[in-house]
Amino acid sequence: MTLKRYxxxxxxxxxxxxxxxxxxxxxxxxxxxxxxxxMDKFMATGLPGPKVEEWKYTNLGFLARFLAQPQAxxxxxxxxTDPDTAEIKSLFDRAYIENISGPVVVFVNGHFxxxxxxxxxxxxxxxxxxxxxPGGFRQSLAEEKESTPLNNLNRAMVxxxxxxxxxxxxxxSRPIQIIHLATSGSxxxxxHTRGKISLAASARAKVIESFxxxxxxxxxxxxxxxxxxxxxxxxxxxxxxxxxxQAIHITELHSVLLKKAKFNHMNLQLGAEVSRSEIMNSxxxxxxxxxxxxxxxxxxxxxxxxxxxxxHDKSHCQSNQLFRGVLDEGGKxxxxxxxxxxxDAQKTNADQSNKNLLLSRKAEANAKPELLIYxxxxxxxxxxxxxxxxxxxxxxxxxxxxxxxxxKELLVEAFVAEVFSTMKNGGEKNGDDMEILQQRFTEKTRxxxxxxxxx
Amino acid sequence: MDKTTYxxxxxxxxxxxxxxxxxxxxxxGLDLTINDGEVHAIMGPNxxxxxxxxxxxxxxxxxxxxxxxxxxxxxxxxxxxxNERAGEGLFLGFQYPVEIPGVSxxxxxxxxxxxxxxYQGAAxxxxxxxLKLIRAKAKELDVDPEMLKRDVNxxxxxxxxxxxxxxxxxxxxxxxxxxDETDSGLDIDALRIVADGINRLRGQEKSILLITHYQxxxxxxxxxxxxxxADGRIVKTGTKDLALQLEAKGYAGLGIAENAx
Ligand SMILES: Nc1ncnc2c1ncn2[C@@H]1O[C@H](COP(=O)(O)OP(=O)(O)OP(=O)(O)O)[C@@H](O)[C@H]1O
Ligand SMILES: [Mg+2]
Numbered sequence: 001m002t003l004k005r006y007x008x009x010x011x012x013x014x015x016x017x018x019x020x021x022x023x024x025x026x027x028x029x030x031x032x033x034x035x036x037x038x039m040d041k042f043m044a045t046g047l048p049g050p051k052v053e054e055w056k057y058t059n060l061g062f063l064a065r066f067l068a069q070p071q072a073x074x075x076x077x078x079x080x081t082d083p084d085t086a087e088i089k090s091l092f093d094r095a096y097i098e099n100i101s102g103p104v105v106v107f108v109n110g111h112f113x114x115x116x117x118x119x120x121x122x123x124x125x126x127x128x129x130x131x132x133x134p135g136g137f138r139q140s141l142a143e144e145k146e147s148t149p150l151n152n153l154n155r156a157m158v159x160x161x162x163x164x165x166x167x168x169x170x171x172x173s174r175p176i177q178i179i180h181l182a183t184s185g186s187x188x189x190x191x192h193t194r195g196k197i198s199l200a201a202s203a204r205a206k207v208i209e210s211f212x213x214x215x216x217x218x219x220x221x222x223x224x225x226x227x228x229x230x231x232x233x234x235x236x237x238x239x240x241x242x243x244x245x246q247a248i249h250i251t252e253l254h255s256v257l258l259k260k261a262k263f264n265h266m267n268l269q270l271g272a273e274v275s276r277s278e279i280m281n282s283x284x285x286x287x288x289x290x291x292x293x294x295x296x297x298x299x300x301x302x303x304x305x306x307x308x309x310x311x312h313d314k315s316h317c318q319s320n321q322l323f324r325g326v327l328d329e330g331g332k333x334x335x336x337x338x339x340x341x342x343x344d345a346q347k348t349n350a351d352q353s354n355k356n357l358l359l360s361r362k363a364e365a366n367a368k369p370e371l372l373i374y375x376x377x378x379x380x381x382x383x384x385x386x387x388x389x390x391x392x393x394x395x396x397x398x399x400x401x402x403x404x405x406x407x408k409e410l411l412v413e414a415f416v417a418e419v420f421s422t423m424k425n426g427g428e429k430n431g432d433d434m435e436i437l438q439q440r441f442t443e444k445t446r447x448x449x450x451x452x453x454x455x
Numbered sequence: 456m457d458k459t460t461y462x463x464x465x466x467x468x469x470x471x472x473x474x475x476x477x478x479x480x481x482x483x484g485l486d487l488t489i490n491d492g493e494v495h496a497i498m499g500p501n502x503x504x505x506x507x508x509x510x511x512x513x514x515x516x517x518x519x520x521x522x523x524x525x526x527x528x529x530x531x532x533x534x535x536x537x538n539e540r541a542g543e544g545l546f547l548g549f550q551y552p553v554e555i556p557g558v559s560x561x562x563x564x565x566x567x568x569x570x571x572x573x574y575q576g577a578a579x580x581x582x583x584x585x586l587k588l589i590r591a592k593a594k595e596l597d598v599d600p601e602m603l604k605r606d607v608n609x610x611x612x613x614x615x616x617x618x619x620x621x622x623x624x625x626x627x628x629x630x631x632x633x634x635d636e637t638d639s640g641l642d643i644d645a646l647r648i649v650a651d652g653i654n655r656l657r658g659q660e661k662s663i664l665l666i667t668h669y670q671x672x673x674x675x676x677x678x679x680x681x682x683x684x685a686d687g688r689i690v691k692t693g694t695k696d697l698a699l700q701l702e703a704k705g706y707a708g709l710g711i712a713e714n715a716x
Contacts, residue, residue, distance in 0.1 A: 390553075391516060391517075392553050393553055393555050395515050395516065395537060395553075396549070396552070396553040396555065397555070397563070397567075398514075398536070398537040398538045398541070399513050399514075399515075399537050399538075399540075399541055399547050399549075400538075400541055400563070400564075400567035400570075400571075400623065400627065401538050401541040401542055401567045401568070401570040401571040401574065401627070402538055402566060402567060402570050403536070403538045403570065404536070404538075406566065406570060407538075410558055410562075410563070410566060411555070411558070413557070413558075414555065414556060414557025414558045414606075415557065417557040418557065421557075
């Protein structure tokens with residue numbers, strides 16, 4: 001018998017058939033066709049099982065529950081008097097970073113929520129919402145940067161999404177916040193959203209995306225982002241995951257960088273029971289620069305899985321990855337970082353660092369760097385460590401009056417601080433935003449730690 | 456401990472202290488009493504157990520007290536966590552101050568001060584007041600305020616680390632300080648400044664235990680008592696003259712084995 005690499009999911013097809021008339025844009029033939037084709041592809045493979053190397057650390061078996069279940073809220077609409085409004089507002093307040101002024105776009109349970117949104121409104125910036133204008137997504141949905149089973153599933157089931165386009169030479173005046181909320185009524189729902197961010201030559205933008213939901217419901221957030229950064233354009237794209245304790249959080253990010261483009265991505269994982277972040281990037285023009293930064297904190301049944309891939313396809317490009325993990329009792333993580341340097345990609349400069357801190361013996365961190373280098377004149381480094389808190393540092397702090405919890409907190413904060421301090425800033429204004437973000441994340445880290453102390 | 460046996464003037468009272476490190480007994484029945492406002496100096500050969508004593512008093516993990524007692528203002532110090540000992544007013548100046556990348560001196564000191572305040576039931580220090588306090592102390596000790604913005608001890612020279620310990624002591628204002636070779640590695644001017652800092656503390660009836668190898672510091676901070684620690688015990692006690700004798704003749708000259716272990 002051959003190894004079972006993929007999991008069969010026949011109910012999914014039946015469920016899809018039942019639901020298809022209720023999907024956004026079901027009246028548009030091109031979209032229905034596209035969904036059906038994507039579904040066929042998904043059905044042909046099923047879900048990747050643990051025998052698939054890339055999925056070694058995250059078992060998708062539990063997704064069966066979502067795939068078999070009809071969605072309750074296909075035509076999502078919340079009236080102003082809806083009792084849920086108060087809950088949405090309070091979730092929003094937790095996610096919204098108020099001292100970063102600028103446009104805000106909110107999705108609730110996978111659907112655009114206009115009441116709390118204020119879209120970007122400036123020359124050279126086009127912003128559209130999938131459910132309002134599916135036609136505007138025709139081209140981007142048809143593009144297949146990656147035909148993975150989950151990407152196909154997302155394409156087939158997509159609930160909503162956004163498309164941010166910045167014209168050549170235009171710098172967005174303020175960062176845009178995208179907030180994805182799940183409500184207490186989201187149990188059993190799968191929220192298949194998509195984001196497309198496209199910067200034309202020499203354009204600049206900053207996107208801060210947060211995911212947040214309550215403890216209790218088991219919902220599945222499934223978000224796919226497509227990022228295009230054209231010649232000399234610069235994009236900062238941050239994702240902050242603050243999902244509820246039972247949530248499943250799966251994201252895919254695909255970026256393509258052209259000549260002299262710069263892309264900074266930050267990926268912060270704090271919540272959810274299971275998270276999986278795929279960050280796949282192609283350096284398709286010379287002198288492109290990419291920086292991936294991330295931190296993940298896990299405990300009690302929590303598992304975070306980060307999978308990055310950087311294709312150095314052209315010469316003189318730089319990639320720089322820095323990920324930090326903190327795992328407490330029962331927490332598990334994996335960092336798989338793949339760098340592929342093509343034969344022509346001479347003068348490549350690629351480095352990767354992944355450090356993990358275990359706060360308990362019952363915690364696990366896996367690190368798997370992988371370098372595939374086909375060019376000869378390159379500089380590639382990688383380093384991965386798994387360690388514990390330094391006893392001398394702990395004692396030093398405690399001898400000055402900090403109790404054990406406070407001392408640990410300070411050291412953990414310091415451990416992840418590198419993720420921020422090494423983030424390249426563009427200009428003073430951006431520096432302020434970075435500080436606000438760092439502060440926000442530090443607060444969340446603190447919250448994460450103090451919960452540990454109580455329980 | 457029975458309150459009636461507690462004498463008002465005793466800051467630190469160590470009786471028959473035995474400490475084991477890594478399965479090896481280092482302190483073998485050490486007795487030492489330090490009264491309020493007294494300055495004691497401990498000298499002794501390398502490896503005698505001086506730092507071990509300082510760690511055992513401040514509660515470092517791995518320093519197992521197998522026998523004996525340590526009272527601090529009449530309270531059982533050995534029953535307390537290290538941070539509680541600090542909250543009670545004990546300060547240890549480390550022989551080797553620890554580097555903590557990612558934590559700024561400022562943040563560290565403010566967190567430390569406020570932790571102690573909370574322990575003592577006092578109000579936390581406001582950010583502005585803290586800034587004033589730390590600037591004043593840095594000036595007193597001739598420390599560049601820029602240094603305080605840097606990460607704790609990271610990239611500091613040996614002498615800078617020692618001065619930083621003194622800034623911490625000045626800000627935390629302990630009732631008893633154990634200074635483990637704070638004078639080692641200091642230049643002549645810095646030694647003076649540090650000595651002034653110690654004398655300021657002394658002036659407020661605080662107790663001080665100086666661990667040192669050199670007579671030099673004791674010219675500035677004249678101790679009430681000088682002890683020699685060798686092979687895990689106090690083997691000789693005298694006044695500052697003992698330090699002078701040691702300087703002149705060495706341990707062997709006074710009939711004290713270099714390393715009796
Ligand atoms: N973890 C350990 N395991 C075994 N022996 C240890 C351990 N830590 C310290 N020691 C030993 O304990 C003894 C006392 O060390 P300590 O640091 O207290 O000496 P000291 O008097 O402070 O010396 P110095 O003047 O050099 O600072 C030394 O012989 C040292 O090697
Ligand atoms: Mg020593």
